[in-house]
Amino acid sequence: MKNVMSLRCTICGAEYGANEVDYVCPHHGNDGILDVVYDYDRIRREVSPETLAARPERSIWRYLPLLPVDPEVARHLAEGTVLGSVGWTPLYPAPRLAHGLGLRHLWVKDDSRQPTASFKDRASAVAVVKARERGAEVVTTASTGNAAAALAGLSAAVGQRTVIFVPRTAPPAKVAQLLAFGATVLLVDGTYDQAFDLCLEASAAFGWYNRNTAYNPYMSEGKKTAAYEICEQLAAQTGSPAPFRPPDVILIPVGDGCIIGGIHKGLRDLAALGWIERMPRLIGVQAEGSSPLVDAWERGLEGWEMVPVEAHSVADSIVAGLPRDRIKALRAVRETGGAFLRVSDEEILAAIPALARGCGVFAEPAAAAAYAGLVKAVERGLVGAEEQVVVLATGSGLKDVASVMKATGQPLTVAPDLEDVRRALAKESEGR
Numbered sequence: 196m197k198n199v200m201s202l203r204c205t206i207c208g209a210e211y212g213a214n215e216v217d218y219v220c221p222h223h224g225n226d227g228i229l230d231v232v233y234d235y236d237r238i239r240r241e242v243s244p245e246t247l248a249a250r251p252e253r254s255i256w257r258y259l260p261l262l263p264v265d266p267e268v269a270r271h272l273a274e275g276t277v278l279g280s281v282g283w284t285p286l287y288p289a290p291r292l293a294h295g296l297g298l299r300h301l302w303v304k305d306d307s308r309q310p311t312a313s314f315k316d317r318a319s320a321v322a323v324v325k326a327r328e329r330g331a332e333v334v335t336t337a338s339t340g341n342a343a344a345a346l347a348g349l350s351a352a353v354g355q356r357t358v359i360f361v362p363r364t365a366p367p368a369k370v371a372q373l374l375a376f377g378a379t380v381l382l383v384d385g386t387y388d389q390a391f392d393l394c395l396e397a398s399a400a401f402g403w404y405n406r407n408t409a410y411n412p413y414m415s416e417g418k419k420t421a422a423y424e425i426c427e428q429l430a431a432q433t434g435s436p437a438p439f440r441p442p443d444v445i446l447i448p449v450g451d452g453c454i455i456g457g458i459h460k461g462l463r464d465l466a467a468l469g470w471i472e473r474m475p476r477l478i479g480v481q482a483e484g485s486s487p488l489v490d491a492w493e494r495g496l497e498g499w500e501m502v503p504v505e506a507h508s509v510a511d512s513i514v515a516g517l518p519r520d521r522i523k524a525l526r527a528v529r530e531t532g533g534a535f536l537r538v539s540d541e542e543i544l545a546a547i548p549a550l551a552r553g554c555g556v557f558a559e560p561a562a563a564a565a566y567a568g569l570v571k572a573v574e575r576g577l578v579g580a581e582e583q584v585v586v587l588a589t590g591s592g593l594k595d596v597a598s599v600m601k602a603t604g605q606p607l608t609v610a611p612d613l614e615d616v617r618r619a620l621a622k623e624s625e626g627r
Contacts, residue, residue, distance in 0.1 A: 198238050199263045202229040202412055205522045206499060213263070218410055225395060226499065228522060229412035230460070231263050235467045244438035244470050248427070255282035255317055255420040261464055263416050264324045272324055277310045277352040281320040282420055284308045286428040286585070292553035292566075293584075296573045300583040302432075302442070303566075304425055305556050307591035311341075311348040311372065313512075314421065314454060314589035319345035321417035322406040323355060331404035333358055337394035339387050339450075339511045340369025341590055346406050347376035358403065360390040366511060366595045388503065388516050408453040409519030418457025419464065425585055426462075426471060433583075439465055441475045443582035446572065448564040448589055449479040449488060449535070450513030452524025458587070459527030475585075477533040478577065479524060480568030482508030482561075486537040488518055491525060493535070498522035509540045509598050512561030512590060534577055538567040544602035546570070547592060557592040559599075565589070 201210040204220035205228050211220075220227025242260045250257045256273055259266050273279035284306045293301035309316040319342065326334045336346050337360040350357045357378040361370060362385060373380045383390040391407060398405040408414040423439075430440035441462065447455045455477055465471040481489050485506035491498070498521035506516040518524060528535055538546075546563035550556050558566070565586045572578045592599045607623060609615045 196263050196265065198234050198241070198260060199231055200234045201232045203232050204228075205230055205526075218405065218412065225410065228409055228520065230523070231412055231416055233261070233464065233467075235464075239468060248438045253283040254279055255320060255417065257283070258420055258423050261423070262321065262420075263413050264321060265328050268328050269324045272327060272353050278320055278323060278349055280310055281316045281349070282309075283424060284421075286425060286432065287554055287556065288432065289554040289586075292549070295553070296570065297580055298573070298578070298584060299581055302429065302583075302585045303550070303554050303556050304421065304585055304587045306421065306587065306589050307556065307558060307562065309345070311344045312591035312594060313341035313345060314418070314587070315342040315345035316349060317420055318342070318408055318414040318417040318453070318457075319349045319406065321413050322346060322404070322411070323349050323353060325413055326355060326404040327353070329404060332356060333401070333403040334406055335359065335394055335398050335403040336406040337361070337387070337391040339514065340365045340372075340594065341512050342406070342408065343378070344369055344372040344376070347373045347378035350378075351376040358397070360394040360397070362387045362390050364511065366597070368594055368596060386506075386516065387514060391519065407519070409451050415453065415457040415460050415520075415523065418454055419461030421587065422458045422461025423465065426465060429583070429585070437470075439470045441465075441471045441473060442585045444476045444478060444533075444572075444578055444584045445587060446478045446480060446565045446569050446584070447587045448510070448513050448561050448568075449481050449524060450485065450515045450518065450561070452479075452488060452518040452520035454587070454589065455479045455527045456520045456523030459523065459531065462531075474531050477527050477531045478568060478572055479528055479533070479535045480564045481535065481537050482510045482513055482543060482564060483537045483539045484508040485510075485514045485516070486535075487516070488521060488524055489535040489537045491521070492528060498525055508543070508560075509601070510543050510560035510564050511595070512559065513564060534572070536568045536571050538564055538571055542567040542570070544598065547599055547602040550588065551592070556588050558588045559590040559592050559594040562588040562590045
C-alpha cells in the first residue's frame with residue numbers, strides 16, 4: 196500500500212496510519228467510518244492516464260496504483276481465477292430509452308455482468324486480497340444477498356473460508372448462490388441491520404476478517420473503480436481527446452449508501468489527479484419504504500443525526516433502516532450538487548421491463564430503482580435534455596425472479612395447435 200498516506204475519520208477528521216487501526220475511528224466506535232487518503236503526487240509520478248489506458252487488464256486491477264492493496268498479492272490471486280474478471284463491465288448506449296424520456300445522451304452501466312452478477316464483486320475482490328494479506332482464516336460479512344454472494348464466490352475461487360450473516364427474508368436465489376459457493380450461511384431471524392450488528396460482534400469475538408462495507412474502509416475503494424470505468428469508457432465512446440470524460444449526471448441506487456460513496460470517491464480521485472476537470476452530479480435513488488437518506492437530505496441533517504427507521508421494499512438490496520455509510524452518501528450528493536429521490540415499489544417494478552426492453556439489461560429491483568429515479572428526475576427537471584446521463588444497474592434480475600414476474604406477468608399458454616397460437620397472438624395484440 197505504498198500510495199496510501201493515512202486513514203481519515205469522516206466524523207472528526209482524525210488520521211491514522213494504515214496499520215494503526217483495523218476498521219473504524221476509535222473515538223466514534225462503529226460509526227467512525229474511515230476514508231483512505233492517497234499520495235496523489237506519488238501516483239502521478241507512477242502512472243498517467245495514457246500509461247493506464249495502455250494497460251492490458253480489463254478488470255479493476257488495471258487501476259492497481261489507485262487501490263489500497265499489495266500489488267503482488269492482488270496479481271497472484273487474480274491470475275487465472277474468477278478474481279481476475281471483476282470489473283470492466285459494459286457501458287451501453289441507450290438511445291431508445293433516452294428518446295422516450297426526451298433525452299439525447301443516455302448510457303447504462305451494466306454491473307449485472309460481474310462474476311456473481313452484482314456490483315458487490317468490486318468490494319469483495321478487494322476484501323479477498325486484504326484477507327490474504329493478513330493471513331485471515333475466515334472472512335465474514337452481513338448482507339441482504341449480493342455482497343454475501345460476491346464474497347462467497349470470489350473467496351471460493353481462491354480457497355478462502357467464509358461465514359455469511361443474511362436476514363431470513365433474503366431471496367432464495369441469493370441464498371442458493373451462497374450455499375453453492377460453500378459458504379457457512381447463518382440466516383438471521385431479524386432485519387438486515389440486526390444481521391450487520393451480529394456480524395460485527397462475531398468477527399470481533401472470533402477474530403474473523405470483516406468485509407462489511409461502511410465498516411471496513413477498504414470496501415469503498417473497490418466500489419470506486421466503477422467511476423474510473425464510466426469516465427474511461429465514456430471518453431472512448433464519445434471520441435474525447437482526454438482519456439477520461441465524466442458524464443453530467445450519474446443515477447445510483449442507494450441502501451446503505453456504500454455504492455454512491457464509492458462512486459464519489461473514485462471521482463474525487465480523478466479530480467485530485469487532474470484527470471477530469473469537473474464532477475458529475477450524483478443522484479441517489481431510494482425505495483419509498485426505505486428512504487432515510489432522502490429524508491435526511493431534505494431536512495438538512497448530518498449522518499450522525501439520523502435515527503433508525505422501519506424499512507421495507509420489494510428492492511431488498513437497498514433496504515436499510517439506518518444506512519451504515521450515511522455520512523459518505525450525504526457528502527457525495529451535497530458536494531456534487533446532486534439530489535436524493537424516492538421511488539415507489541410500483542415504479543421500481545415498472546422499471547425492470549422498461550430497462551430490459553429498452554436496452555437489453557435485465558435488472559433486479561434494486562438495480563432498476565436507478566432507472567425509476569431517472570424517470571422521476573426528468574419529470575422534476577433535475578436532468579436536462581442535452582446532458583450526458585449514466586444509469587448504474589447494480590445487479591441481475593436472476594437474483595430475484597419472483598419480483599421480476601410481478602413486473603412482467605405470466606406467459607401465454609397455448610395448445611400444441613397453430614390456430615391456438617394465432618388466437619393467443621391476437622389476444623396479446625389487443626392487450627397492448
